[in-house]
Amino acid sequence: MYPRWLWQACAAPGVFWLLLLFIVPFYAVIGVAFGQLDPIFQNPIPIWNPLHWNFDNTLSILAQFVPGERYWLVFVRTTKYIFFAVAISLLIAYPVAYYISRHARRTKTILLVLLVLPFWVSYLMRMLAWVGLLSPDGLVNNFLIWSHIDTDPPNWLGGHPGTVIFALIYGYIPYMILPLVAALDRIDKSLIEASRDLGMTARQTFFRVTLPLSKMGILGGCVIITLPMFGDYYTPQIVSGSPETSMLGNQIYLYFHGGPQPDVGATLTVVLSLFLAVLMAYYLYSVARAQKDLQ
């Protein structure tokens, strides 16, 4: 009924936009990373032809990713923070998602609204809230002193690794709960009933039926928050600012805006992207499969 070319014509502007402003820019990063330095001004000269790429720079940076070197320390620190943040997020998110999808009856609507509310508050605003609460004369320290839990509380914002992990959890956990709720909602109730009818206890039902069936939601939620966390540089900067807690994102930011060495920054970006490509590929694969189920 419609002309054959219509849908292709519809897709064309968007596809061109993404080619020009997503694919070409990424190629620019690669070009700079594998480019050369101007011998006099030390500013990078990108090389566009893959045959002429210069890998010296990349190799010297990769050499610093081995144990004991400077990027190794940053990389290990980043991975450690993210591992703890994701693990603790999961421990908090799973029970909350489980309660909302399985047990909340009359309060389900209000709980879902509350769950979505953080999405409508700017991330920076949510960090600012904790800067106020955690500052030396803030409410958290006042409470600790008043309740005699800790009469001499530390300066939480002065380079405390715990604060960075805490802020990462606070910032990203809403993104994890929603896919979990969706995954738990999708589980067929009759499977749970069958399991109980066949004599499993509530605990066995949970570990043998519910948990395996929500595996995709758990993995999806973890990937969804791990990817942006690896690119995060503002959270550690806001709640700590100390080089002792800087993450990979902070290094990249520094090479562009601190002491400008865009070639090193670009190389680190490429390394980070390759590292995350595994996670991304997995995520795209699962999204594609979920879409196939829908169609």
Place this chain on the structure above:
Amino acid sequence: MSAVAEETRKPDTAARLLHRVRALVSNPHGRPRALMTITWIYMVWTILPVLIAILFSFNDGRSISVWQGFDATRWYWGDPVNSVWQDPGLQSALWQSLKLAGLDMLIATPLGVLLALGLARWRGYGSRPANFLMLFPLITPEIVMGVSLYLVFQYVYVFVEPSTTAQVLGQVTFSISYVVIVVRGRLLSIGRQYEEAAADLGATPAQCLRLVLLPLMLPAILASTMIVFAISIDNFVIAQWLSCGAGCDTVPIKVYTATRSAPLPSINAVAAIMVYLTLAAVVLAYVVYRFLTRGERAKGQGQSEFAQMGSIDFN
């Protein structure tokens, strides 16, 4: 006898407390109180800090951490130097944020709607890679997009300086995919039967598009516009990487710089204004959405759609 009755009526406080705690943890047949407690503690923990931060925008003193009395207007427009309305930096940041959000909505929504139509219906060579391409901006860490746009404007599209234009181009790139996800979901759920019926009854293709497809897509277009507004207001990384300096600062950039020095409650006030605006927009969009889709859904389905509006919005 009466002593025993007395004892059963008034059990030891400690024992009663223990009983309470045990009932909270192991309660096989009743309501899962432990889960309920965790859930509500989580809700309070996510929302209360933001409410406190908004409250501090009404602080009478110059601190964002010590409460010094209530003053409803000082940091919004009362203070002659530092309030949002009087501080030129904050005021321009507010306008810059709104300007970027407006332009982003105007450009990203039509592009995304067309792309969604194309991707949902175009079958053939090139449609699978296009589908794939659309998903990438959603999962790429923002710093990678920031770096790549920063470098592309420096080395390839040299005619675009770091400026409002560059910020808009970057934010649109970042928002198109959200529009596509929302609109395509709607397209798949309405199917093609209504248009086919219209064509059978003699409508031309143009009439099918305008009188059948467009009204059916309208709720999703509206929801996606709303989402573009929210992610554009919230966007920090891309706006910062493509900023031209103080003149291009948006509210999130102001908040970021302020937290590193000594922030005044006016920062809370300007961030709070963004929260009010976003919430007002969400409520408005939701009301209009419900109005446009009235009579379409079974009871109780609206809540999941509302949840969906947030679920795909991730940093």
